[in-house]
Amino acid sequence: MRQLQQDFSSGELQLAEIPQPRTSSNGVLVDTRYSLVSAGTERAMIELANKTLLGKAKERPDLAKQVINKARNDGLRSTYHSVRSRLDKPLPLGYSCSGRVIDVGDDVTEFSEGDLVACGGAEYATHAEVNHVPENLCVSVPDGVSPRDAAFTTIGAIALQGVRRLEPTPGERIAVIGLGLVGQLAAKLLSAYGHPVLGIDIDESKVAAVDELEASAVIEQDNVEYIAESFGDEGGVDGVIIAAATDSDEPVELAGKICRERGRVSVVGDVGMDIPRSEYYEKELDFRLSRSYGPGRYDRSYEEKGLDYPIGQVRWTENRNMAEFLRLVGDGRIDLEGLVSHTYSFGEALDAYDFILNGGDYTGVVLEYERQPERENGRLDLESVPKRSVSNEISVGVIGAGTFATGTLLPAISSVDDLSIAAVATATGGSARAVGEKYDVDFVTTDYEEIVRDDGIDLVVVATRHDLHAEIAVSALEAGKDVHVEKPPALDREELSALVEAERSADGRLMVGYNRRFSDPAREIADELAGRETPFMAQYRINAGSVPLDHWTLDPEEGGGRIVGEVCHFVDLIQYFAESSPSRVYACGPAVPEDSPTRQNVQATVELEDGSTGVITYTTLGDDSDDKEHVEVFHGERSTTIRDFKTGRLGLNQAKGFESEFREFASAIQNGQSAPIGLEEIVQTSLTTFAIRESLTESEVVELSPMSFPGTSIEGRGFD
Structure with a gap:
């Protein structure tokens, strides 16, 4: 299938052949019939992508500051790879479409195969032949509404939310400033609800195009304030909807001038907002x-x-706003015929964007799709240049290609001579092709089982969201693959037992991505501790920084929380230093933010069987610009420090051990040896992390029983 994508690094647009998305449990697969080009929003995105790196930084100084802080904390090399991975990720365009449902997730109750639906959402309702859309971003299309008109639904919902925010009451007279697509839809909605509308724009042709206006004014030609005062009952209009798109503050200033006392202004468009007090x-x-x-937008x-x-x-969520817009269209109270200025076949999508970007005269530009003959599988074979012949080369399949995988793991894997990336699986397929071409893989897919089943794959690397780690790792092990799974390997004891x-x-073999123990700074400390005769004390402080409260890592089911998902890293390093198993933990910490789905701040004391202790302070309360990780180890009248795993004389590089862990794992596979991290250590780290979570919740010391392996099930905090 094809999808319209933009290279954010160069700004180039392309119709890319990508694997068909996989259906999630709460989503549907839609065979797209029409999609609407939101010219204002999409043009702004394209213009940003066409800017140089300096231009992008000037446009988004907030992101530039994040890059500077990351370079200060993580080093230039790590920052370069991270920024490069984001720039290399293709950006799918479009967020409003219609089509027929061709597959339904197990938990979906509102739709069946064959239903005509309208869809919304960036990265969901894209300009693509097939889209995967969550249930709450789809609405059924009423009888009598064409698929073409249904493609306007998302933009219509944007205009409708602007009307709702204004809260007009019966009989009130409303002005709309800016009569582009959203402004015209807002005027039609207000008229459908019985409100007299004054349309205002700088373009005379746009003012003339809206039949529903009771009055109109052209900026710089007409006396807009006089017309508005005459149009209103007394002293101006009752409310103003601003649907313009400009950096200027003039729309906000004009709205203030034409409103009556105690009137209301609702801002829908991206305008300057220096309000004249x-x-x-x-x-x-x-x-x-x-x-x-509407409500629900940006809520995961x-x-x-x-x-x-x-x-x-x-009362009115984004889904209900979409449905209400379609109801008005179906009842004939909103006529969209005059809004369609241009229709292109999807194969001509690049011509449509050339027309828009070159200043063509348009209102609504729609893309029309041919019906897909049958559902495709989720695999796409890529043409590849001949591979170099390397004895005992290990073929790698990577499942998951998010920011961490593309910015860190894939560069690390590709740097190891004995590893060859052969396949990549992603959830939606949108970025799969770009990643696959960059690393010259044989195929990309949205079905991870394609990689697990492929006889040509030797090593499976799992870098998905945390709730899939154990499931995929177990499947790959059962298929006879070697497996490298990112932390955490499991979210609970049941998953851990199945993995063992x-x-x-x-x-x-099973390998977990506890990379810090493979870094040069950690190896130096381990060498110093190897000959010690007394226990050590360690302090590991992690200045983790905050994440949004709806971030998937905080979700107890999807991410497991930051303690299970991240603290395991630091437990592993302390265990590595001690060469001894944890025996007891006690954890405490403030429950902030109070409404966080899972606890985020913890100080955990880990006692080890050899008498050593490690205190892990994991906090979101610090300054993001400070060091992220600070390790101090005290023993034998000596102390050693790691500051963000920095290396080099000026500390401009960061070495966290990613390349070394893959190099050592590849060597173990080729030489028939055990994985570099033993299974018992992997299990002990997980059980200790679960104990930290339990201690934090119950405010009590948690004892860890000694480990033995006569059986295969996990009992309590240890094995039978």
Whole structure:
């Protein structure tokens, strides 16, 4: 299948052949019939991508500051790879489409195969022949509404949310500033609800194009303030919707001038917002921002997990706004015929964008798709240049290609001569092709089982979200593969038990991405500690920084929380230094933020069987610009420090051991040896991390029982 993508590094647009997305449990697969080009939003994205790196930095100084802080903390090399991976990730365009459902997730109840639906959402309702869309971002199309008109639904919901934020009451007279696509839809919606509308734009042709206007004014030609005062009952209009797109503050200033006292202003468009205080203060105006299509937008629980808001608490969600817009279209109260200025076949999509970017005269540009003859599988074979012949070369299949995988893991794997990346699997397929071409792989897929089943794959690297780590690792081990799974290997004891059983009965090896023990600074400390005769004390401080409360890592089911997902790293390093198993833990820490789905701040004391102790301080309360990781080890009247694993005379490089861990694992595979990290250590690290979580919750010391391996099940905090 094809998808319209933009290279964010160069700005180039292309119709890319990518694997068909996989259906999630709460999503549907849609055979696209029409998609609408949101010219304003998409043009801004394209223009940003066409800027130089300096231009991008000037446009987004917030991101430039993040890059500077990352370079200070992680070193130039790590930062370069991270930034490069983000720039290399192709950006799918479009967020409003319609089509027929061709596959339904197990948890979806509202749709069946064959249903005509309207879809919304960036990276979901894209310009692509097939889209995977979560249930809450789809609505059924009423009888009598064409697939072409249904493609307007998301943009219509944006305009409708702007109307709702204005809260017009019956009989109120409303002005709309900016009569592009969103502005015209806002005017049609207001008219459909019985409100007289004054349309205002700088372009005379756009003003003339809207039939629903009771009055109109052209900026710089007409006396807009006089017309607005005459149009309003007394002293101006009751409310203003700003749908313009400009850096200028003039729309906000004009809205203040034409509003009556105690009127309201709803801002939908991306405009300057330097509000003239005197005008707004003297009239006591309400200034309101409208966010996208409505409540639920940017909420992962709503959009990705399908958790709806109770209608008694949130009457109009983004999904209900989409449905209401379609109802008005179906009832004939909104006519979209005049809004379609250009229709292109999907194969002509690049011509459509050339027309838009070169200043063509347009309103609504739609792309029309041919019906897909049958559902494809999720695999796409790529043409490849002849590979170099290397004795005992290990063929690698990578499952998951997010920011960490593309910025860190894939560069590390490709740097090892004995490893050859042969396949990449991603959830949606949008970035799969770009990653596959960069690393010259044989095929890309959205079905990870394609990699697990492929006889040509020797090593499977699992870098998905945490809830899939154990499931995929077990599947790959059972298929006879060697497996490298990123931390954490499991989210609970049940998953850990299944992973252990699979590893112990499989021909392949299990390796977990506890990379810090393979770094040069950690190896130097381990060498110093090797001949010690007394226990050591270690202090490991992690200045983790905050993440949004709806971030997937905080979700107890998907990410497991930051303690299970990240603290395991630091438990492993202390265990590596001691060459001894943890025996007891005690953890405490403030429960902040209070509404976090899982605890984020912890100080854990880990006692080891040899008498050594390690204190892990993991906090989100520090300054992001400070060192992220600081390790101190005290023993034998000596102390050693690691500061962010920096290396080099000026500390400009960072060595966290990623290349070394893959190099050593490859050597173990080729030489028939055990994995560089033993299974018992992997299990002890997970059990210790679970104990830290338990101690933090129960406010008590947790004892860890000695480990033995006569059986294959996990009992309590240790094995039978």
